Amino acid sequence: MAADVMRYGTVLVTGGTRRLGRAIADALRAAGWRVLVSSHRKEAGADIVADLAEPSGAVRLYAAALSMAPDLCAIVNNAALFRGDDATLEAVNLAAPRKLTTLLAGKEEGRCAVVNILDSRTLGPEGLSDSCYVRTKRALLADTRRFAAMFAQSLRVNAVAPGPVLPPEGCHEPSGDMLLDCRPTADDVGAAVAYLLSAAAVTGTVIPVDAGQHLLI
Numbered sequence: 001m002a003a004d005v006m007r008y009g010t011v012l013v014t015g016g017t018r019r020l021g022r023a024i025a026d027a028l029r030a031a032g033w034r035v036l037v038s039s040h041r042k043e044a045g046a047d048i049v050a051d052l053a054e055p056s057g058a059v060r061l062y063a064a065a066l067s068m069a070p071d072l073c074a075i076v077n078n079a080a081l082f083r084g085d086d087a088t089l090e091a092v093n094l095a096a097p098r099k100l101t102t103l104l105a106g107k108e109e110g111r112c113a114v115v116n117i118l119d120s121r122t123l124g125p126e127g128l129s130d131s132c133y134v135r136t137k138r139a140l141l142a143d144t145r146r147f148a149a150m151f152a153q154s155l156r157v158n159a160v161a162p163g164p165v166l167p168p169e170g171c172h173e174p175s176g177d178m179l180l181d182c183r184p185t186a187d188d189v190g191a192a193v194a195y196l197l198s199a200a201a202v203t204g205t206v207i208p209v210d211a212g213q214h215l216l217i
Helices: 003-008 020-032 057-068 084-104 130-148 186-198
Strands: 010-014 034-039 074-076 112-117 155-162 206-209
Touching: 010 020, 010 057, 010 084, 010 155, 020 034, 020 074, 020 186, 057 084, 074 084, 074 186, 084 112, 084 130, 084 155, 112 130, 112 186, 130 155, 130 186, 186 206
Parallel strands: 010 034, 010 074, 074 112, 112 155, 155 206
Antiparallel strands: none
């Protein structure tokens, strides 16, 4: 599918009603996309309510999105949990993006695109103190490259790795050192996602949006 056609197709942003997901959805609307957003909260005002912690949650979400928009050609795997039991974090942060990516890769019409939202901490060396959240994001980074090669004929798979943009709710962790004198914003992340969705010759790429912080890890 030509870049100008895909640019104005339909994209699904998981967890797209709040915080970083909302900024991404807003950026994509401004770029000309039709945007569907999902949430597990019924009161969030999402286009689709789906609990990705459930075993069939991703399949149901994809089916609902496709029924609403047969021209669905892109997914932003943004929904994530920072805290909770390991099984739930792995279901939402890793298993659901994997399933959504493989389902979109099987779509017959044109070339589609996926952008995974990671964390710039995944670009540094593994540590024994890594939380389950960081481990799932490291695995999603590996999936980004693996699926980019596996599905190259039908799907482009890229990722954005935000740094200290929005801390998890209830957390007050220091932002850490950065090379640049400007802290990255949610709008910066949205712009990076919009670029990757429209960059027809780019796949298997990770864009850190962290003011150079990953170079100091």
